[in-house]
Amino acid sequence: MMKRIIWLLTLVVTTNFTNAQNSDELFNKANNLYKNGSYEQAVELYKSVIESKNVSSELFYNLGNCYYKLNKVGPSIYNYEKALLLDPLNKDAKNNLVFAKRLTLDRIEELPKSVLQKFNENYISKISFNNWAVVAIMFSILTSLFFILYYFSSKPTKKRIFFATSILCFIALIFSISITYHQYNKYNNTIEAIVFSDEVSVKNEPTINGDEIFTLHEGTKLIVIDEVDDWKKILLADGKIGWLKSKSIKELSLI
Known part of the structure; x- marks a missing residue:
């Protein structure tokens, strides 16, 4: 065996x-x-x-x-x-x-973002949830290490330093875990896609007879928020919502 x-x-x-x-x-x-x-x-x-x-x-x-x-x-x-x-x-x-x-035909203006949203986009989101998980593990190790040093240290000055450092590392640990959880949920719950058709009609309902509310062109990025049969409900960066045929877009994923 x-x-x-x-x-x-x-x-x-x-x-x-x-x-x-x-x-x-x-x-x-x-x-x-x-x-x-x-x-x-x-x-x-x-x-x-x-x-x-x-x-x-x-x-x-x-x-x-x-x-x-x-x-x-x-x-x-x-x-x-x-x-x-x-x-x-x-x-x-x-x-x-x-x-x-710059080669795309659609010019979509993003909705205004708050200071926190800009900070998240420019800094926090630059790191994937996998890397944030690694950061969390590092801070958990540091928290444990400094607490052990505090526990076994005999000098009051060093004990205070080690204790304070372990508290700071613990706060950083909680912060990094929160970001990891948020990034992971965002990845799982947000379905992004790219338009692959030269031009696609976006309807107000998932039917051929629905009214056309606007058109999109190849290369435009969007978010898929719902699905009915072979139709996808999409959301644009400027807040517009509509339905288009599933075959006209390709969803983004890690694999």
């Missing part, structure tokens, strides 16, 4: 290692094709890497660059957004996303 378990574990590790090697080879080949201007071929290889589940922020960033070179606005914006989902600090993806958005 033990030999069988070891054999299975070895097989799994070997298979994963082989898949990773193959993905790296495809990724490097795709990069070379991109450098040589063979963008469509590079796209196909990047897609093969995605199918192997060995994804990264750099992979989606490079795929976005290919689509940008091919003048495909929706796919380029979609992949830059995917790159930022995996790594919110990817400056290259962020910069190229700005250029790609």
Whole structure:
């Protein structure tokens, strides 16, 4: 039985290692094709890497660059957004996303934001909930460490310093846990999507006979707030709400 378990574990590790090697080879080949201007071929290889589940922020960033070179606005914006989902600090993806958005036809003005909303967007949201979880773990370790130092310290001065530091670390721990929870809930409850159709009619109800209230074009980002059959209820950054066909958009997710 033990030999069988070891054999299975070895097989799994070997298979994963082989898949990773193959993905790296495809990724490097795709990069070379991109450098040589063979963008469509590079796209196909990047897609093969995605199918192997060995994804990264750099992979989606490079795929976005290919689509940008091919003048495909929706796919380029979609992949830059995917790159930022995996790594919110990817400056290259962020910069190229700005250029790609300039190619879109829709100009949507965001609703005014409060000071707290701006702070959250400019600082807190720049770090993913996974990284905030790591921060929380670090502060939990520091809280425990300084409390132990306080407990075993014999000098009153050091005891006060260690106790005060452990309290500060504990407050930071609670703060980071709160942010992690908030970011995680936001990710699970917020479904963002990119318009892939050249032009899509947005209705006031989920029926073909519904009145058209406005139109959207390729590359526009929106939030999906409801779903009925093959219709999606969407919300724009300027507060507009309407219904459009599901096939006209592509939802963003980490995988």
